[in-house]
Amino acid sequence: MTYQHLDSTTVQVSGESAEPGLTRRGAAFAREALSRYGLLAGFLILWQVASRSGWVSPSVLPPLDTIASALWNGIASGALVDDIAISLQRSGIAFAAAVVLGIPLGLFMGQIAAVERALDPILQLFRQTSALALYPVFILLLGLGETSKIFVIFWATLFPVLLATIGGVKEVDRKLIEMARTYGATPLAVFRRVILPASVPSIFVGLRLSATTALLLLIAAEMIGANKGLGFQVMNAQYNFQIPLMFASIFLLAGLGLVANFILVALQNRLCRWAAPVR
Amino acid sequence: MTDLQPSILRGEVKVRGLSKSYALNRSSLSVLRNLDLDVNGGEILAIVGPSGCGKTTLLRVLAGLESPDRGEVLIDGHPVAGVGRERAVIFQEPRLLPWLTVLENVAFGLEVRGVPAAQARERARHYIHLVGLTEFAEAWPRQLSGGMAQRVGIARALTVQPEILLLDEPFGALDAMTKLTMQEELARIWREEGVTMILVTHDLEEAIFLADRVLVLSRDNSDPARLIDVDLPRPRDRSEQGFVAMRRRLMAEFGLH
Numbered sequence: 316m317t318y319q320h321l322d323s324t325t326v327q328v329s330g331e332s333a334e335p336g337l338t339r340r341g342a343a344f345a346r347e348a349l350s351r352y353g354l355l356a357g358f359l360i361l362w363q364v365a366s367r368s369g370w371v372s373p374s375v376l377p378p379l380d381t382i383a384s385a386l387w388n389g390i391a392s393g394a395l396v397d398d399i400a401i402s403l404q405r406s407g408i409a410f411a412a413a414v415v416l417g418i419p420l421g422l423f424m425g426q427i428a429a430v431e432r433a434l435d436p437i438l439q440l441f442r443q444t445s446a447l448a449l450y451p452v453f454i455l456l457l458g459l460g461e462t463s464k465i466f467v468i469f470w471a472t473l474f475p476v477l478l479a480t481i482g483g484v485k486e487v488d489r490k491l492i493e494m495a496r497t498y499g500a501t502p503l504a505v506f507r508r509v510i511l512p513a514s515v516p517s518i519f520v521g522l523r524l525s526a527t528t529a530l531l532l533l534i535a536a537e538m539i540g541a542n543k544g545l546g547f548q549v550m551n552a553q554y555n556f557q558i559p560l561m562f563a564s565i566f567l568l569a570g571l572g573l574v575a576n577f578i579l580v581a582l583q584n585r586l587c588r589w590a591a592p593v594r
Numbered sequence: 595m596t597d598l599q600p601s602i603l604r605g606e607v608k609v610r611g612l613s614k615s616y617a618l619n620r621s622s623l624s625v626l627r628n629l630d631l632d633v634n635g636g637e638i639l640a641i642v643g644p645s646g647c648g649k650t651t652l653l654r655v656l657a658g659l660e661s662p663d664r665g666e667v668l669i670d671g672h673p674v675a676g677v678g679r680e681r682a683v684i685f686q687e688p689r690l691l692p693w694l695t696v697l698e699n700v701a702f703g704l705e706v707r708g709v710p711a712a713q714a715r716e717r718a719r720h721y722i723h724l725v726g727l728t729e730f731a732e733a734w735p736r737q738l739s740g741g742m743a744q745r746v747g748i749a750r751a752l753t754v755q756p757e758i759l760l761l762d763e764p765f766g767a768l769d770a771m772t773k774l775t776m777q778e779e780l781a782r783i784w785r786e787e788g789v790t791m792i793l794v795t796h797d798l799e800e801a802i803f804l805a806d807r808v809l810v811l812s813r814d815n816s817d818p819a820r821l822i823d824v825d826l827p828r829p830r831d832r833s834e835q836g837f838v839a840m841r842r843r844l845m846a847e848f849g850l851h
Contacts, residue, residue: 496659498680512693
């Protein structure tokens with residue numbers, strides 16, 4: 316019985332490898348691409364066809380090629396480039412500030428239970444209060460300029476990275492810490508060589524969430540009180556009924572989000588070569 | 595003083611009047627009661643007993659991970675408290691750091707003790723070779739099987755060249771075949787390294803196969819701990835008559851037949 320089973324397996328394997336390897340790999344690649352991006356491609360095609368053939372009003376949902384040319388014109392004339400630059404600056408500064416404050420604070424809070432206990436209620440209160448509801452408060456305190464916009468983005472961006480860092484530190488396997496202690500590791504060595512590397516994947520979950528939040532809040536802040544930036548451009552184009560430009564700005568925002576996420580995932584995979592790669 | 599002593603003393607453990615109990619819903623559960631024990635330098639002592647008899651607690655006290663309520667532990671004649679450089683622990687789980695390669699994991703113990711990385715890694719390579727994982731030095735822990743990971747843990751403990759190796763059910767999580775191989779390997783490592791080994795196990799055959807003496811702990815307050823000599827030639831053969839007789843005798847200690 317066992318022999319038979321083994322035999323049939325061998326035949327199957329050798330039969331498969333007799334096929335030309337290159338075509339097989341090409342087919343596998345195509346299958347993979349289709350299963351991953353097929354639905355997205357279908358959605359875009361449906362959009363294009365629906366708009367071109369008039370199933371939906373092209374003035375509300377312009378065909379993709381019109382949007383693409385609006386995007387191209389905006390970038391070539393430099394108008395959208397300025398918007399991208401100012402938007403990147405706002406969300407970039409806010410994100411960087413959240414990271415620089417959130418990660419060290421999270422590492423500290425996660426390790427000292429008393430600090431975490433004392434700070435947790437106020438953190439939960441702040442976190443549950445919508446940053447957008449607080450935006451008017453920030454405007455009153457900081458004025459209508461750049462500071463209040465950056466601050467509201469910072470505020471919303473801080474919590475994901477802070478809470479993920481605290482969680483990462485708290486969930487470090489106690490058994491690994493105990494192992495390090497049996498070799499005489501000092502508390503600093505335990506932190507540097509066990510707690511910190513163990514928290515990295517969790518910190519990255521927070522970073523990716525924070526990056527998404529930064530772009531989300533960016534749009535809201537720019538829609539309320541700005542005269543530049545991609546968020547402003549979306550609103551402004553809609554007011555002026557420049558619908559292709561509006562969609563071009565929306566696609567740019569989506570692109571920014573995808574790029575930010577891609578960079579963070581690449582960085583995480585580089586830092587965490589030991590773990591199974593993240594997608 | 596001990597540095598001048600000949601090596602007969604090295605790795606000698608004395609336990610005097612050791613007691614330890616745990617708080618358990620307002621009452622206290624006493625797991626070790628006034629235990630005395632002498633472990634000779636270079637011997638393998640196995641500790642067996644039913645769960646809750648305190649065998650793991652005893653090992654953790656010896657490791658310095660827990661402190662006793664009463665009594666003391668002397669190593670080479672000196673009372674010890676806390677962890678120490680002359681001891682290394684092998685746990686039931688390999689406890690490898692997933693973000694370090696096999697080589698880096700094995701060198702970890704030396705590195706946290708302040709040995710320069712290059713030197714630590716050189717010695718680590720020697721012990722990786724000893725446990726037969728030379729080709730896996732650059733592998734990540736997630737790529738290893740359970741038995742291989744436990745070998746890495748053993749190599750890491752050996753790399754700090756301890757006088758005393760404390761093993762807490764080191765093969766308890768491995769499948770039966772791997773377990774037998776690992777026991778053979780541990781016997782070989784012991785022959786080559788001459789280190790004192792204190793081995794907690796629930797596997798009586800493992801105890802007989804490896805140990806010079808077996809300490810039988812019980813949960814019963816009136817029943818003191820008993821030491822049994824395993825007077826069998828090495829390397830040991832599980833099917834040999836003396837081995838089988840010893841197994842029967844140990845089973846009888848637990849009221850099994």
